[in-house]
Amino acid sequence: MAVKLIDKHAVDFIDKTLYSEVAADAAKAYKTVYDRSGAGSDFLGWLDLPEKYDRDEYVRVKAAAEKIKQSCDVFIVIGIGGSYLGARAAVEFVKSPLYNNLKKGTPDIYFAGKDINSAYMNELLMLCKDRDVCINVISKSGTTTEPSIAFRVFRELLEKKYGEKGACGRIFVTTDKSRGKLKALADEKGYETFTVPDDIGGRYSVLTSVGLLPIAVAGIDVDAMMRGAADAMACYGKGAEDNDCVKYATLRNCMYRGGRGIEILVTYDPALAMFNEWWKQLYGESEGKDNKGLYPSSVVFSSDLHSMGQYIQQGTRNIFETVMNIKADDSPVVIPDDPQNVDGMNFVSKKTLHYINENAFNATLLAHVDGQVPNVILELRDRSAYTFGWLVYFFELACAISGYTLGVNPFDQPGVESYKKNMYALLGKPGYEEERKALLERLG
Amino acid sequence: MAVKLIDKHAVDFIDKTLYSEVAADAAKAYKTVYDRSGAGSDFLGWLDLPEKYDRDEYVRVKAAAEKIKQSCDVFIVIGIGGSYLGARAAVEFVKSPLYNNLKKGTPDIYFAGKDINSAYMNELLMLCKDRDVCINVISKSGTTTEPSIAFRVFRELLEKKYGEKGACGRIFVTTDKSRGKLKALADEKGYETFTVPDDIGGRYSVLTSVGLLPIAVAGIDVDAMMRGAADAMACYGKGAEDNDCVKYATLRNCMYRGGRGIEILVTYDPALAMFNEWWKQLYGESEGKDNKGLYPSSVVFSSDLHSMGQYIQQGTRNIFETVMNIKADDSPVVIPDDPQNVDGMNFVSKKTLHYINENAFNATLLAHVDGQVPNVILELRDRSAYTFGWLVYFFELACAISGYTLGVNPFDQPGVESYKKNMYALLGKPGYEEERKALLERLG
16 A cells, blocks of 8 residues: 555544444445535546546557657646646655756656646746747636636737747646547647547556656656556545545544644655645635535645644644655665764764654644644555556545545535636627626725 | 735725724734734744844845856755745746746856755756756754755765865855754854844744845846845834735735635736745644634636636636836837738737726726625736835734734744654654654554
8 A cells, every 4th residue: 555544633522422423424425426426526527536447548648758758848737726737746745846956868847737827837948948838738628718718818829939830839738638629729730649538637648648658747757647647546446444544534534523634744855845735725625615615725844844733733723634654765865974963963864864853743732733733544555656556546535435424525626716707807808898887886 | 006906896895893993903913013012922023124134244145146147057056945036036026937038147046955855955056057057945943854965965965076175165144143954064164154043033034144145146237136125114104094015914814704714815917927926835834723824825817817717717716916017118119010810909019018007907806896805916017136125024913913903923834844843753863763763653
């Protein structure tokens, strides 16, 4: 097992009757997922994806990644939400947050269309100057504002740089398999296309072509990643009993019902900061509805022990932590001895940084538990592609179970439309004239 | 005014009697700050710092920054918490999160000693290979574990690379003005030293030498930054009436007393993501004690509208937002027209990205207010060094007022010691033998 849940620093905080009740609900929810009988069950494609993915498309994705590696210095990935977070989380998890500064033999990777910021866009354009560029635009509908605008800018850049025909070989489109204007454009222009499956929502899509292409371009072993997910699928598919996904869903729903409204996902490795962000979308968007849901938050220790640490130790007692602890030390660094012992730290001379970090983890665990903060531990074997695939599957399945346990549809996101509708109205999209007038009046 | 507070989308959510009560408390707290009569008043040095800073040291900091710029390719800043977040926030706010990829004529800047991660440390060492390096170690006591370990590693690197004498000209120490082993070492070796003032805690220290040296190395106009802070000091020092700091403290304490336990700091510019982190330390560490305090969280829109947006729109109603909206568009990008109108977005052809972002801000504001989430707005003039200085002062003063309004000491952080003590014990620091035994037993 690449991921292992340890609950002994959490269960003592939970009333035993409550735990039994919630555990029964979670076991029922597990059955609901596999029966495909719950709300949103049209979006369960991720459940057997690690075995049932389209092998032909998978081979095409890997070939496209090789082509991209060979033909550009800068690879711009255009997408927002689930079309952005998964790939970026994978690159930083398996490679590094400093990937662009460290990598050799693969292109720089930058993410666009994840916001509407002119300074950032200008910086990306500067980084493309005098360098060869490929782009991957990822959008199911092809009409989401943020990626649409970015695609306009970068398509223009490529067509000016390489001509329409040259640009064609450098534009890769991940979209609906048959419908939509982006698919139609791609067919007309001859862009290579990949599929956003109909039965997998954005936040569950990292192991589809949506995530696979950028992840493969970064030089990550996607075969190992899919194998990790497949092994997780086999492991957690055996039943609700003694199942870490069910346990995690049970624990967090106990915390929620017990009045702890905030879950803090903790890592001791800055390379997992973007994974934390991916997790926040998965859980926040799946559960934050019907005026319900744990508030998902995250920290990177030991850094944030010197910022959020004070609050966690002694602030309002409405929190619990889920801590990812990585066991392997893939790049040992030994602490030099200092004959003068300036910092008084000679008791750790010749020890590895990993040893200190492991002790920081244990020290903090006990300090926070003493401060009345329950700690759920997730032991991760390492930062390999295999473990990433496993961990993604663990959190996806646990999220579906947790959502059903909470009593919501974990696969929709009706609230995301509200700002979009207002934005269309304010920007003067045809058909929104009435709404526009009303909104402008409110803004005064 | 470089920063302006707008409360009209927040006050309607607050009971009028409650508002009056809290406003009276906040006005009293304002007086407590200026009277220097409250808890922790020994740490009010930041209050008149923008006028009363040490001019000689300031000139030395600027000279050292010039020397560093000329003598290295990579500048490693070693510090944790307040010795890390402020400088990084400034570099990203005024320059860019992509500073290391974009800058010309100034060194790469990397931050070390902010965690205990071996992979990250190895990456930093790789980035220093075959390049000239200077370091700035920032630690009041010189004995904090994380920066101490990093300083050992980088001091060794410099001494191997340049010899002890050569290294001496490349090591800059920011520490206590007279006490401590780090100060003693610096004096013995002849390292240039700068002061962490006695009366300013880490999280309030960005405008002291702690932040100034790295900020100046990044090529940021520190004179303008200090002028912004000085103007803010003059503006908010005139009294509690019609004072945005008092208003902000009042609003957030009303939210807290009214049962909203989570404050989300929002930006629409990815360059402010690290500023959000700086803010989280300032407020989390100042208020999170005595089982009290708003939980500080943050998002970057519009990106996170596609992750946390669903929760904010429809999840548990225990949140409010404080939204920083930047008015200036310093690098306009115009959206290309698309004759085929593939994305159906031709209604924004030829508009600027900034115009779309401004409308995303207004659209989201109204959507979230309709979703029963109060919104406090902070209008920022631009992303200049001047505005950064002003904004830092605004948040610092407001934090002190808010902490007193809440009834806590906003200047201590007793909870941070708990994990440190456990860590010393687990690592076998002499004098912690008893604690070590007890902790090991608990870990089993």
